Amino acid sequence: MARSDTEQLDTSYQTEALIAEDIDAYLEKHQHKSMLRFITCGSVDDGKSTLIGRLLYDSKMIFEDQLAALEADSKKVGTQGQEIDFALLVDGLAAEREQGITIDVAYRFFATEKRKFIVADTPGHEQYTRNMITGASTADLAIILIDARQGILTQTRRHSYLAHLIGIKNLVVAVNKMDLVGYDQAVYDKIIADYAKFATEIGIENFTPIPISGLAGDNITSVSPNTPWYDGPDLVAHLETVELTNTVNRTKPLRMPVQWVNRPNLDFRGFSGQIASGTIKPGDEVRVLPSGRRSSVKSIVTMDGELDEAVAGQSVTLVLADEIDCSRGDVIAAADAPPQTADQFETTLVWMDENEMLPGRSYWMKIGSQMVSATVQTPKYQINVNNMEQLAAKTLELNGIGVAELATDRQIVFEPYADNRDLGGFILIDKLTNATVAAGMLHFCLRRSQNVHWQAVDVDRNAHALQKNQEPRVVWFTGLSGSGKSTIANMVEKRLHALGKHSFLLDGDNVRHGLNRDLGFTDADRVENIRRIGEVARLMADAGLIVLTAFISPFRAERQLVRSMLPEGEFFEVFVDTPLEVAEERDVKGLYKKARAGELKNFTGIDSDYEVPRNPEIRIDTTRTSPEEAAELIVNKITGIWSYTI
Structure with a gap:
């Protein structure tokens, strides 16, 4: 017997209500999970895009229409006996699909029962090293993929060094395509031994080795029976349990770069930004740098109301007890443990522009929410990523990595990059083209920047x-x-x-x-x-x-x-x-x-x-x-x- 229009309408409303209820339940379920940002990197064809595609597929983060399109595209390109080419989930640019390589940085989201993830698939070609730096700049973890058939290559070394340089503490060395070498333990052990020797040379203290096959799914979401000789965790299990950067940063002194002075009316004045490190509560004493003026926190305001406490990683608005001068680019810090200020530094630079660096040229330098004018001196040396040799250099060319001194036109608030990525990492911007030409890490301020001061004169x-x-x-x-x-x-x-x-x-x-x-x-x-x-x-x-x-x-x-x-x-x-x-x-x-x-x-x-x-x-x-x-x-x-x- 056919249902009436009214019955069909009621059923439709009930279905929509159930869908809405499921969405609300899903969002509530995932809202309070921790978030891990990680990158995949390595040489060309090591399987980075395939691995990410497998993670998305196994975590059921693909819509039905996407899956249908993926299956159709996979038939066109051929998949070595597999029904699905997982790399096509990530290689979104037409040029990437035509060449079978990754050019741009592709960001993807997926989640498991324990944690949310944002993964960046970074290019393997040397000419796109600057794209890899972009993906690594916000990552908590890096997966260095190595093709089991190829072993350690130049880009393996380059990306490992850059990941270490960028300050990523959690490294996973994933020996991929184990299925193509018959899951041979000897092949795996040789690669890990070679990598361990290289890692020691560049200062990497710890890494987690895992044998995998992105295409076949070995040791991705569960430990594979094809590698009985491996007794470590599968990749997802490791990603779910690794310690997050924000968790570590909470134990450090308060640092909050001010991004915006929030003044909607004459009765409210707050300072908005993301807390880079530390924790803050109402009543805590703070110092505003570079002026050095002190105050205390009156309240912590967010879109959802006031907080009793805020921690590293949260974006908040701080209302201070006193009317003191504070603007965009300043840093609100713990009163008893403030960061340093200086205008001359030793830095490591990764040059990202097609045109070579011109020592002495003035660039915009963006560090946190601070924007200043900066000049770079002739490099002390350039680094050969293959053997870590320090080479004499008068300039840096595209993808060159070197150590040089840098001076700013005024003092900036900073901390060494090893201690604080937000106040120690920066980019250089060409003043005429607005192109980002370099990424850099501050090591320390030069002693002369602390000893040389402006002398006040009466005749100005x-x-x-x-x-x-x-x-x-x-x-x-x-x-x-x-x-x-x-x-x-x-x-x-x-x-x-x-x-x-x-x-x-x-x-x-x-x-x-x-x-x-x-x-x-x-x-x-x-x-x-x-x-x-x-x-x-x-x-x-x-x-x-x-x-x-x-x-x-x-x-x-x-x-x-x-x-x-x-x-x-x-x-x-x-x-x-x-x-x-x-x-x-x-x-x-x-x-x-x-x-x-x-x-x-x-x-x-x-x-x-x-x-x-x-x-x-x-x-x-x-x-x-x-x-x-x-x-x-x-x-x-x-x-x-x-x-x-x-």
Whole structure:
């Protein structure tokens, strides 16, 4: 007998209610489980994607439509006798499926009865090492996969070293594809012995070895009968019981980088962020760094209400008992155990950009919620990941790992990376492209950063400028060799001198006879050349002078660095715009002729780039403007307020 529409509707509502009830029960069940973040890494074709696919499949974290699509795709690509190619669950990019490799970092979620997991599948190719660093930066554990047929390869060493460098304490060495070597214990023992020797050399104290087959499922969710000689846990059992980083961090002193000042109205002011380490309760004494001001915690606020206690890993808003200055980038710390502040450090860098590192160039440095300007010096050495040899190096190229000194433009709150990943790990960002060029770890601050302090003076830059009855300026002439920079700059200084102004001209050639005589014309030397001139120009401006500089200064980043050294409005960029063919026709010094003949390397405009200014204060087109006209314009500009281009 057919049911009425009303009966069918009631049944539909009941079904939806049951589904909703099941979802609520599922969410409640998983809400309070601990979360483990881990990565899989190793060489190409070691089986990383297959292992993750197997974990997702065995934990029943695949929807029916996904499973159907997976089975269809597996038939297309062939699966070595298996019905499902588990790697296709993770290799989501079209390029990855076409090539059978992992390119990007793929993040996947799954859960068991005891714990939740987020796993990052990282690329095996050397050119994608930077992607591996991204995945490892938040991981509690790393699974280093080794193909039982191949043994330890270069990428096995590289990824193991990087995982150790990043501070991952929990390492699993999974010897994969044991089914393809007949589950031979001798093969497994040889690989583990070789790895143990290598691990000792790079400072890895402990690791957990497991023989597995991602494709066949051996020792993944249960101990396999195919390896009776193995008496350790299966992989999932180990993942369910390993100690979490946040658990360890709770025993350390309080550290909370402030990410946001929460002030919805005049009656509430709190400081929001994620607790990096330690625990905090209302009434606890805290110190705000770098200012060092002290207060106590009035309350701990979250979306779900106030807490009696907060621990490492939680995101909270702290309300302090006193109205003290605290903003984004500051760190709220335990009052009796604060972190350090400094502006010079020894670091380990992993270079992640296609373009090589230029020592002395200024980059943005992001460490926790702090953003500062930083420069890196020539590396002390580069590390060969195959044998841990320390090699001499003048720069770092893509995927290069080296130790170098780094200086910031102001003091930052930090802890050594080994003690605190949040306050010891950082990235470097190119100021012009906003591309992340490096990841780094702070070792310690340099002693000189603690011993050298700013000396207070009674006669400051304002007093110097007032005495000279003028506003300080840095007028930065930039353009190709032969463009007329020095000629125009010299005329400008003569006019300023006639007006009774106090000025000084720094010319590129003249400075290289003394201050910069040790520098050549490589990109790195050009960067250092301009950095030094920028510092000298700033000191002269502090003395109240109008400083004129005539340098090719080919890179925008260094010109921007000098601009950033000075107060707003004191830096005037003058682009002496002369076409290359015109400058080459002049060739007063014969340099273009030598460069064309191959006798002069790294010559700007020939075999070294010149980056044209984008928004100069003044642009001089020398094909239609005489040096005298240009000089008059510039003098009017720097002693007035208008902008002009001729």
